[in-house]
Amino acid sequence: MDKFKEIIRQYPFLGFIIAFIILMLIPSVFFTDLYQSHLASLICINIIVAAGLNIVKGFCGQVTVGHVGIYAVGSYTAGCMFLYLGSSLWLTLPAAILIAGLFGVAFAIPSFRLEGPYLALATLGGGEAIRLFIENGDFFMSTYGISNISQPVIFGVPFDTPDKYYYIAMPVMLIAIYFSFSVLRSSVGRAFMAVREDPISAAASGINVKKHKMLAFVLSAMFAGGAGAVYAHLPPGYIHPNNYTVIEMVTFLAMVVFGGLGHIWGGIIGAIIITIVYDLTRPLYEYQLFIFGLTIVFTILFMPKGIGGFIDKYFIDRRFKTKTGAMSK
């Protein structure tokens, strides 16, 4: 096991290639109907957003409640490019990432001066402003929503059904995870954490606090933008401002909190579990919000670092015990 780990460390690409192969095979082995593929695509999209949110919230410690607005920017960049230019996902995805990144810059600026709940309020306002702007803009088809956004075609094969679209959403998710792992495991990720823990101390170590806050916001905005574009093209390709409200934002935050704030797997674990549990409790719609509220409260009370932190603690405790144990012998 340790040797395997060592090889993965040596060749980071290898792990992702293995994961890619496994994820490619999952539908044919486990899935029995198209809905599971649809759900899998949604999980992929949620993972991208949550992984991005984990960068800015979990690692850099900047509270943002406006991320869903950037997600909407990604979706509507894709939607409008399709509507007015007829662009496909291959063009709308990079464009959405780019434009979302620019919005990330705008969202980062308040973080230079504001902290905690004040920053949350500022970003909340930003996110809601974006949604209302879309809702009232004829250019964005306001409350009619943009419909029939096309699905990509590869070698003449349209990826227009949920089972096929999974093969679009999944690789995009893997690439996003790869980037998030790369950043968070490097010195940049450590700098993010240092900024979260103590900006003054971080600056004394030569870490440019403003630059890293900006980086965190822009990076995670790019994740949200990419996810938004993938969502816009998800069959049947319909986007509506109703899907970008504070409730969705809370769901994304719940994913990160539940998975483990500041844990490298945090957003990913959270996105998978929350999306699946949400689906399993669909027939209990009367109690769903209640269950979710309770989950968040209990997670924060009894598992403040989420599932990721729980697993972490277990492994680290063991490692520490073996080390000190060896010493006492």
Next chain:
Amino acid sequence: MKKINIIFSSLLLAASLLVTSIAQAKDIKIGVSFRMLSDVGYKHGELIQDTVAEWNSSGGINGKKVDLILYNDECKSEKGVANATKLAYQDNVHVIIGSSCSSVTLPMVPVITKAKVPQIIPHSTSSKITLQGSEWIFRVPVSSRFYKIVQAKFTAENAGTKIAHIYVPDQASMDFSKSMIAYVKDEYGVDPVYEAQAGEKETDFRSYLLKAKATNPDALVCSGLVDETVRCLVQSYEVGIPKSVARVANSVASKVEVPTNAGKAAVGVSYAAAFAASDTRPIAKKFVKHIKSRYGVVPGHDFSQMEDLLTMLKPALEKAEKRFSGDLASDRKAVRDSIAGITNFTGLASGPISFCAAGTPECRDGNRTPVMIEYTKGGKNWKTKVAGTVTFNASAGL
């Protein structure tokens, strides 16, 4: 290690639950995706559940039990699409009922068309839904293309063409005002004397109303959701717009909250709907009494459309069931053809409902008879009267 085992095994359990949702071919399955947010929303859900339970206790569909699968879509398209996909591919239903909001039904149509599942709409009115040309979609309520004509025509003929519009940024509300404006412009060559779009969740319309008052309109259109409509109507008297100015609201005015909360301000407000609680036909009286005693509310057209939908669906399912082969795809097609064969259904709706085989709006906007209703008394014991009904031909308003 034990803790880790527990985590993994529970994850596995969740995954296997996901995988093993086995369809039971014997029953007839009806899937519902529905906006169940408010008290009334839940009551619509209860109405379906109660009705299907009645079917089952009286022998079901030709002896077959009906399985009802009810999901909430919270009026969000993302959830509506997920529900439709789940109902079509995982729950393997024969027919889908849904949804309440046009913005949710709209993206559901391509999903159910691809999956080849018939869907029958209880509430959504947007004309765009049937314009997509799907052969699998049926609409029980009156399409917005009829509503907007009847309202514009009624207002222009009875009040005058100097019309002031205040609407909120909600799809149905904007749709209503904009198409009314377009109709009056086309037919009478007159622009509205005042037009304003309020902000989302705005509750103080007095500044708009004062400006509207200054133009001396013949009619004032307050187009919004329940709260906004009530406030706009009440505030129109506060700013001193005289009683002689006709008040017009969109189909939201059919909801009981409007006359209850608006009180005296509701008097004289006219709106178009598919059903009037003041309808004097015996069938309507019986229905109103039934809903009042069971659910404690006076039914608006949301209730009557759901009731009509279920009433027409039962014989259609019975007819289709005789042709069931056990193969889901062909069974669904049988249900679709059976619903398409419904002609001149007379229920609670103010006119007959007819479908036909083609996937065109002419065929699938089955209800073409909006009724004009006017409040004669506001407050808790509100009263309405039927101001008139109009039956359009199938291609009107396209």
Next chain:
Amino acid sequence: MLLKTNKLMKAFGGLKAINKVDFELPANEIRGIIGPNGSGKSTFFNLVSGVYEPDPGSYIEFDGKDITNEPPHKVGELGLARTFQLLRLYQDMSVINNVMSGYHTLVPYNFIDAVTGRKKIWDQEKVIKEEMMELLSFVGLADYAELNASELSGGQRRLLVLARAIAGKPKLLMLDEPAAGLSPVNVDNLMKILMRLKEKYGLTLIIIEHILKVVMDTCSKVTVLDHGEKIAEGAPSQIKDDNAVIEAYLGKKMDDEEMRKALAV
């Protein structure tokens, strides 16, 4: 001169926290800064390290460069490291990550490399980690590398802060009360480690300390601040006998016996 200030000034409203302080520090020296509470010692650190912006007319030079109005991270990049009175540890990070983030300015790869996750990064990270583990074992924290910093004891925290400041291989290290709250045994231990580190890395040190024994034992020269002004400077033995210092510290004159007692604490 490694560090030089000229007419350094900072006023908070009407209060002159630092008033026209001229300070010169040659390389390889260990300098102590003492003074009663509120005399401006920490403010002096904050001004030099860029946390506070000095008032106009001030001048700070480090290693031949004007750093008067540089932001803190720029000062840190130039090789001036410091610790804080309140430690400011990264509580929720592992011990090794605490130290590794102190290495930030020396990381050999750039942001683009980090995002793309090239293989050379992992090799370089491995080298950095090994180097930092070595530093940790030097201060005696290697066994706790994977623990959260918040799980350490008070003494270990002070060692960790020290290791984090040294991780960036600074030219000048400024320590703000490194031994505050430690038992006498731990103080000795800390000072021993400090001296070994100085030798190993060729550090220049400035130490603020209330435990006069530490200052008297380790520093080659002592600067005394009172009410934001420099009132004395010289070798520890000279300072001991300076009447102004004694008055500032103790509020009265003392005979030799009393003096020795006070300083021994």
